[in-house]
Amino acid sequence: MADTDLKVGDIVELVDPDGDFPEPWREHLGKRGVVHWLPDPNDPAHAGHAGVIVTFDDPDFPGVSTPQRHVRKVE
Amino acid sequence: MAGKSIAQSDACLNMFLGTFPTTTQVPATTFVALLTTNPTVDDGTSAVETTYTSYARPSIVSTSVGWNAPANGTGQTRQITNKLSLNFGTAGSGPVTITGFAICKTSGGTSVATAGEIIYWNTLTGGNQTINNTNPVTAAAAALIVNED
Numbered sequence: 001m002a003d004t005d006l007k008v009g010d011i012v013e014l015v016d017p018d019g020d021f022p023e024p025w026r027e028h029l030g031k032r033g034v035v036h037w038l039p040d041p042n043d044p045a046h047a048g049h050a051g052v053i054v055t056f057d058d059p060d061f062p063g064v065s066t067p068q069r070h071v072r073k074v075e
Numbered sequence: 076m077a078g079k080s081i082a083q084s085d086a087c088l089n090m091f092l093g094t095f096p097t098t099t100q101v102p103a104t105t106f107v108a109l110l111t112t113n114p115t116v117d118d119g120t121s122a123v124e125t126t127y128t129s130y131a132r133p134s135i136v137s138t139s140v141g142w143n144a145p146a147n148g149t150g151q152t153r154q155i156t157n158k159l160s161l162n163f164g165t166a167g168s169g170p171v172t173i174t175g176f177a178i179c180k181t182s183g184g185t186s187v188a189t190a191g192e193i194i195y196w197n198t199l200t201g202g203n204q205t206i207n208n209t210n211p212v213t214a215a216a217a218a219l220i221v222n223e224d
Binding site: 020022023024025036037039044045046047048049050051053055061062063064065066067070 | 104106129132133140158161162164165180181182183211213216
């Protein structure tokens with residue numbers, strides 16, 4: 001199961017634990033990036049959101065906004 | 076007509092009265108909704124958001140990480156586009172027909188039909204898109220176009 005204990009700045013990789021990773025992105029599975037944004041638990045506008053923004057050092061694929069279960073922290 | 080909501084238009088116009096947009100009008104993080112009915116009035120209250128199984132509004136940060144710099148659009152317009160690829164969730168039901176997108180203030184707790192929730196909306200380049208069960212639903216970088224004329 002993807003790591004949900006994330007913090008901004010964590011190094012993560014794209015994973016597909018539930019088999020629903022977007023097909024157009026599959027070539028990027030395993031790509032490592034940096035967590036840029038997580039929902040603010042103190043902001044009502046973010047209530048219930050389970051997403052994450054990850055940025056990559058790749059000008060052709062600079063980043064994604066996707067569910068947190070699609071990333072895993074790299075130890 | 077696609078474009079800014081009434082609230083956002085007023086925020087721009089109010090700059091001439093010395094009142095500049097605040098983070099309550101364009102939050103540090105916005106969320107993208109997919110619409111099955113586009114607004115017919117600029118307060119957004121006639122908009123309808125899709126509800127296919129596993130759908131969720133992805134987030135975009137209101138910085139150069141989330142958006143590309145302004146550039147020429149069609150005709151005399153200027154535009155910005157999304158820098159990140161967006162995942163709306165692989166459909167667990169369908170079919171539904173998506174007619175447009177909306178930049179919203181909340182992650183989904185507020186309906187798109189609530190006045191002030193939509194900051195901006197637009198139709199889809201290439202026309203309406205049908206989503207079927209099991210389809211991945213994503214937007215590539217630069218797929219969302221926010222125009223200003």
